[in-house]
Amino acid sequence: MKWHGLFLVAVILFLHSSVGEAQVKALLIDCGSNSSTHVDGRKWIGDTSPIENFTLSYPGIVASVAVVDGEPAYGSLYQTARFFDAPSTYNISVFPRTYFVRLHFFPFSFESFNANESAFDVSANGLKLLSAFNVPGEISWKNTKNSSNYSSLVKEYFVNVSSNQLAIIFVPKLGSFAFVNAIEIVSVIDQLFVDSVSKVGGNGLKANLNLDDWGMETMFRLNVGVPAVESSEDQDMWRKWESDEGYMFSVNAATTLSNTSSISYSNNGSFVAPLLVYETARTMTNNEVLEKHFNMSWKFDVDPNFDYLIRLHFCELIYDKPNQRLFKIYINNKTAAENYDVFVRAGGMNKAYHEDYVDSISQQTNTLWVQLGPDLLTSSSTTDALLNGMEIFKLSRNGNLAHATDRITIDQGGSTASPPKSKILWVIIGSGILSVIILSLVGAFIFCLYIRKKKAAVPAKETPPGWLPLSLHGAMGSTTNAQAYKSPSCVNGSLANRTGRRFTIAEIRSATNNFDDSLVIGTGGFGKVYKGETEEGTPVAIKRANPQSEQGLAEFETEIEMLSKLRHRHLVSMIGYCDEQNEMILVYEYMANGTLRSHLFGSVLPPLTWKQRLEACIGAARGLHYLHTGVERCIIHRDVKTTNILLDENFVAKMSDFGLSKTGPGLDHTHVSTAVKGSFGYLDPEYFRRQQLTQKSDVYSFGVVLFEVVCARSVINPTLPKDQINLAEWAIRWQRQHSLETIMDPHLEGSYSLESFKKFGEIAEKCLADEGKNRPTMGEVLWHLEYTLQLHEAYTENLSIESLSKSEVRFADMAISLPLVKEGEEASPDISRSN
Structure with missing residues (x-):
């Protein structure tokens, strides 16, 4: 009977392969079921009825639940499961090749088995997949990390089978049990992965993956630019592509693009990714809420001490010529690629293309960053970057893909922990804020359409071509x-x-x-x-x-x-x-000395003295004070930052770039209700939450500028430790500890008045008050800055007087020690000792 089963599988596989490689072969097992069921358009076979192409060494316990909530796609599939209180093996007859092995878990309690207490190991043909695995703990961790609402879990592995047998072994830990709801085995097209991959930071060096001997685990598979692509929409490999929003360091760092016309594959086939992935993208173009040169960043929590394969999917949707969009790719803060031109790599516009990179994560970290940003040294027509999709795979090490899941369920104190209530509260608050912003954006979009339609109604002869003069x-x-x-x-x-x-x-x-x-x-x-x-x-x-x-x-x-x-x-x-x-x-x-930022960091220009920094801040404050009070109706700049403060040939500071400026509220109003615009890192959080713009929004941004002047670093730096990424948050903590000098620019050492420095820190702290009503006006900020400069000048004047006094004392001492010599006489060499 066994040989008959092998023969049957071989015949089926042969018939499939004769249709073509694009026709995927799959074995779908509904664990704990005694009948077949159709889920997501595919037929799943129950494992309790006699089946010739696989056996189960120990049947365990067949478990079922009446209703499954929250999983409409796999609901009926997740109503049954097999529970194992002893080791058990699924022996499956397959054709020698590579497979995606997907294990489906939906935790529910059955009789005396509580899914929260499950802990087990899983291996496949000697490759260890899971160790001490706790499904509810993993789901809880994913929900906390990504603000999602997972109730089930699918673990996917890339396993090479060199024989006619695939053995999937479940081993429960002592006193616990294992379980599985469904097993999915999908044949992988040979060309899906190649062994030679670019090494991150290797200057063109290649790494040999030896995938025939190793295994991989799919950690993340993302459709960049939303929405998610369901497994039923990827009918070659039945892969689910999550939305990338939950992994972005800042969703505001980019905007989305979409194009559903005439996309075709370049070096890809449909087995690499469905066209739906390439029809959406994120790009930095037309981003008003962010500094133009800020990178798009994605952050992933991964297992330490493993190598990772990062696959990036690209499709140029806008530009139809080379050298129009050049950008850099960074992985783990290392340069993976420079001058990256999707049009050139893919061979044209609307061509689906992918690029693979490999990098190592050390034992000391569990974070992987992927960042794309403009290459400012190129002559491309836009400072922009683009990404359509992303996959991250963990590579096995010494036959092991497993990582203990105690990181999921153990808090810092060592006790079992579920997601903190405070985190859940923030998730709810964040969701509410996001909903308000989305509704506002939708309203703005509808308004823009209405305005455009009104403009379109004007006869063509009244509208000159191109720009209006x-x-x-x-x-x-x-x-x-x-x-x-x-x-x-x-x-x-x-x-x-x-x-x-x-x-x-x-x-x-x-x-x-x-x-x-x-x-x-x-x-x-x-x-x-x-x-x-x-x-x-x-x-x-x-x-x-x-x-x-x-x-x-x-x-x-x-x-x-x-x-x-x-x-x-x-x-x-x-x-x-x-x-x-x-x-x-x-x-x-023309402002000969460029931006204030260029004199603080990121260039070879000499650093500014403390006095020059104070004078630059005072000049900018005077400009803002004039905007707020010097015109008939106040003007709110809305984009105050060091790159918009320019210095002339005499280092006189002037505010520039009024493209986002907004006329302030009338006498009978306290604020202007408007969509959020500004630069990330400088943005007033109260304005962001309420979408209510006031003069105090400029004051907050100016407070960030003051700390930037002191610390001489970027306001957002995702390469730093978590507590240092945001300059405003980091600096305010040190300021409240009265230790701001600990993080000041080292170039200022020994050249400033401590009294003026402390006063400067107090001003910056007041500007960053959480509520606008507790912040000073720009006039008050200006007065305090001028007083700070006076303190510094008094300090330097006192130093000069003390230095002069010491010089006079030394001169007087010299005069006393010299002899009086009459005209025409010469002093004796020993006259100073003659007395």
Whole structure:
């Protein structure tokens, strides 16, 4: 009978293979059932009825439950299980090749067996899969880590079978039991994995995986850009692709893309990933809530002391030429790839492609980071990155894939612990906040559609092609668009009075050497900023809008509106504009010393002195104070950060970049209700929670700037230990311990007044108060900063006086020790001792 079974399996496999490799072979076992059942469109065979292609060494106990809640896809499959109070082996007749082995667990109690007390080992053909495994503990840990709602668990393994037998062994721990609800064995296409893989940080070196001898465990399989892809939608391998949202360090770090048209495979077949994975992506483009050069980051909790295979899935959905999107790939804070161009690697646009990397996790860590960010040293048209999907596999070590699960159920005190109630509470609160934000975004989207439809109703002859000339923007003059066409001279006169000189496109091209990329001094959602020189020899900064960026247009229009009515010594001035040939170009005064941030860290520029840092903060505070109080209706900057504080040739600080600025509330209101915008790390948490913008939101961001000035490090650094990632949170803890000097920039050592330094820390702490009502106004911040500078100057003046006094004392001592010599006489060498 056994040989008959082997023959039957061989015939079935042969018939399947004759159809083609894309037709996957599978054996689906419904454990504890005496009949077949159809679940997710496939037939599962019960293991209690006689079956010729597998045997069970010890039957254990057949268990069942009447109803399964929360698992609609596998509900009927999870109503039965086998419980083992002694070792038992599923001996399965297979064809020699590689398989995905999936073990399905849905914990329920049956008679005297309590699933919470289960603990067991599992192995397959000598490869250890699980050790001291506790299913409820693992599910609880996953829910806590990812804010999910798992009630079942599927463990997937990549197992190579060199014989005609696959033996899956369940061994319960002493005094406990093992159980399994279903076993799924899916034949793997030979080309799914290759042995030679790029080594992270290896400068092009390859690692040989020897997959024929090793095994792998699927740790994570993600569809990047939502939604999840269900196993029934991956009909080649029946893999489930989770949404990546729960693993992102910040969901706001990126936005989603989608494209369902004409995607085809490059080096992939459908067995690598379904097209649904490549139809969605995350990219950094058009991101308003985040600093433009911040990486997209995913964080994973993994088992220490193993090697990991990281597979990244790409498909360029936007650009149809090479060198338009170049980025870097980082894994575990090491460079995996530079100048990565998906279009070039995949061989075109809408081509599905994947890349594999391997890296080791040491015994001292259990975290794996994957980060993608722009390559700022390239000449690509956008500072952006893109990812469509991701898989992470753990590689076996010495025939072992198991890791004890005590990390799941044991807290730091050593006692058994379920997810802390405080964490659950925060999950609920976070979900509520997320719901509010999503509803707001949906409302904003509907409003935008309504506005677009209204604009579309205007006859085409009234709308010029490309950009509207600046003279037609209501912000630049008091006339309407219709009036502008009828009386351009009137509009241009008004425009000139408000924005200065009107440059021709020829003058702009001459000033920038025809927009030479070597003159680019900044980039953003709007486009690029060039250093230029007018015909008179005046250096200027020239901001050229990118017509392809809708976000850039909105910010550009806002900046025009703001700068047309603002003039202050500590605000960057707009010199003029150009609106020829469908261009939108603004010309600003050139700030020779660049951004404040570039003088704090991340460049080779010499560090600023304590006095220079104080003066820069005071200059920025004066600019913000003017915005809040110096105009008819206050203006909230909304993007205060060190990259938007520029320094001129004399290191005078000026606020710049008013693209996100917002007119403040009227006299009868306390706030402006608006969607959250700003830069990650500087964002006012109260504004983020309530979507209520006030002047105190700028104060909070400025407080982060003050700590950045002291510590000279980025406000968000995911490569640091968890308690140091966020600068504001880290610095405020040290400040409250009156030990801020412990984490200050070492370049300041010995060059500052301790009294002024402490006063500076107190100001920053007040700015970061949780509630806006407890924060000072910018006027109060400015007053305290000026007082801090006075303390420092008094300190340095006292040092100078003390130094001068010591010099005078030394001179007087010298005068006393010298002899008096009459004119014409010479002093005796020993005269000082003659007395």
